[in-house]
Amino acid sequence: DQQVKQNSPSLSVQEGRISILNCDYTNSMFDYFLWYKKYPAEGPTFLISISSIKDKNEDGRFTVFLNKSAKHLSLHIVPSQPGDSAVYFCAASALDNNDMRFGAGTRLTVKP
Amino acid sequence: EAQVTQNPRYLITVTGKKLTVTCSQNMNHEYMSWYRQDPGLGLRQIYYSMNVEVTDKGDVPEGYKVSRKEKRNFPLILESPSPNQTSLYFCASSHLSDSADTQYFGPGTRLTVL
Numbered sequence: 001d002q003q004v005k006q007n008s009p010s011l012s013v014q015e016g017r018i019s020i021l022n023c024d025y026t027n028s029m030f031d032y033f034l035w036y037k038k039y040p041a042e043g044p045t046f047l048i049s050i051s052s053i054k055d056k057n058e059d060g061r062f063t064v065f066l067n068k069s070a071k072h073l074s075l076h077i078v079p080s081q082p083g084d085s086a087v088y089f090c091a092a093s094a095l096d097n098n099d100m101r102f103g104a105g106t107r108l109t110v111k112p
Numbered sequence: 113e114a115q116v117t118q119n120p121r122y123l124i125t126v127t128g129k130k131l132t133v134t135c136s137q138n139m140n141h142e143y144m145s146w147y148r149q150d151p152g153l154g155l156r157q158i159y160y161s162m163n164v165e166v167t168d169k170g171d172v173p174e175g176y177k178v179s180r181k182e183k184r185n186f187p188l189i190l191e192s193p194s195p196n197q198t199s200l201y202f203c204a205s206s207h208l209s210d211s212a213d214t215q216y217f218g219p220g221t222r223l224t225v226l
Contacts, residue, residue: 002115036155044147044155089217100149100200102217 003027004092006103014111019077021106023090026071030092030101035064035075038087038105047088048075080110114139116218118203124224125193133188133221135203142208144186145170145215146178149200158201161186162208193225 005024013019023033031052036044050057050064050073057064063076077084087107093100116137125131135144145160147170157170161180175197177189186205190197203218 002113046155089215100202100220102202102204104216 002104003030004090004101004103006088006090006106008106009104010107010109012109012111013080015082016079019075019080019084019108019110021075021077021088021090021108023073023075023092023103024071025073025092025101027092027094027101028071029094032093033064033066033073034091034093035062036089036091036102038089044089077108080108082110082112084108085110114216116203116205116216118201118218118221120221121219122222124226126226127194128192131190131193131223133190133201133203133223135186135188135205135218136184137186137203137205137216138184139205139207139216140183141205141216142183143215144180144203144205146176146186146188147202147204148172149202149220155202158188193223195225197223198225199223 003026034049035047037047038044048059048062048064050066055066061077066073087105089105090103091100119134142163146158147155149155156172158172158176159170159178161167164180164183167178167180180186201221204215206215
């Protein structure tokens with residue numbers, strides 16, 4: 001069962017604009033959320049995380065928003081740069097049992 | 113339903129006792145991969161396979177073996193587990209053309225080696 005879903009397999013934005021990547025989850029027990037970034041031929045690398053006690057976490061150009069009532073989180077990249085072109089995975093976990101589920105990923109292309 | 117399954121989901125074992133974690137996908141994917149997830153280290157690739165009978169080392173292959181005798185299965189073998197292999201393991205698969213792109217992840221296997 002797909003407990004974490006990224007419904008957009010791809011996204012294309014212009015350099016300098018905002019990129020918004022979305023993720024939905026179904027399990028209300030999830031209380032910790034992560035975004036990973038993956039370049040071709042490399043493994044995924046951790047990007048940013050948020051716990052369920054917050055609704056926003058910011059790290060430089062990257063901000064993750066969490067809407068618990070909607071079971072939805074999003075990653076905002078502002079401004080987008082060509083080097084941000086990669087696949088972004090959303091992941092969710094329930095800390096008490098260390099369960100973690102991944103979305104299938106969204107390929108972001110930032111055009112110069 | 114398209115999915116990647118892993119078994120077992122949780123395993124506690126002792127040092128030196130051989131174990132196998134199975135991974136199976138029903139999407140006819142050519143590419144399969146194993147990762148381990150450790151706090152502060154993120155996901156690290158152990159082994160990957162481009163197709164049947166084709167396997168390659170990832171970033172942290174030491175202490176692990178894999179085999180790809182059938183397209184749908186990609187078991188991870190620990191011949192002599194050690195405590196430093198205590199981790200959360202994920203299997204993933206994709207079509208070869210997408211191997212750099214979207215991947216479907218299994219639910220994870222929590223392994224504890226005492």
